Amino acid sequence: MGYTCPYCGSGLHDEKDHYFCDFCVMEISKDQAQMGGHRIHETHQKVDPSDLKKTTPELMTYSTWSLILLLKEARKLRASFYKELSIGRSKSRGVRDKERFDDVAAEYQEITKRMYIIENILKKRLSYIPERLTDNYLSKHEEQMNNKKTNDKMITFTDSDGEV
Structure with missing residues (x-):
């Protein structure tokens, strides 16, 4: 059996540097093609607090689950x-306290902006921003990621040439 489309399960045509799905009418990268x-x-990437320093385009490559965990950290x-x-x-008592206060205020502003970035990426993907990331919310989300339907294979159909 050849490579199949990860979206519809149809057989793919091998092009130079990608595959093509006739049903979806789209290119499928070699690393996305399935069997x-x-x-x-x-x-899912492992998340670390240092990931909060990554650029917005880098964060956009993270899985939704990884972003949820990173949002909790933020x-x-x-x-x-x-x-x-x-x-x-x-x-606040003196100059040193004022300098420390200014540093903390700058860090607060930066982490707030980074939190907004992650929330907005999630809003685009989920159509909402998770309000409270409780253990219950996380376990329900993880349960959904591991459910049978999420991980079931699709039915593949053969075309008139007998190809998948």
Whole structure:
């Protein structure tokens, strides 16, 4: 059995540097092509707080699941900077405190913008921004990623030439 389209399960035509799906009328990159009607495979990156420093185009390549985990990390960091700002406002005493307050305010502003980037990428993909990333929300999302329908192979149909 040859390569199949990860979207519809149809057989693909081999072109120079890609495949072509007649049914979807689109090019399929060599790394996206599947065998035997398997669905598109989503890879999930391990997330690390340092990933928050990545550019928007880099973050756009992350899987939705990886972005959800990264958003949880961003919100946690933002909350800690907010708490530090609140404490700084009430205890500001001198020049050194003012400099520290300015540094924390700049970090708070940066993490807020990075959080907005991730939220907006997720909004585009999910049509909403997850409000609370509780353990319950995460486990339900993970359950959906692992459900049978998500991972079932598609039925492949042969065309008049007997090709998949």
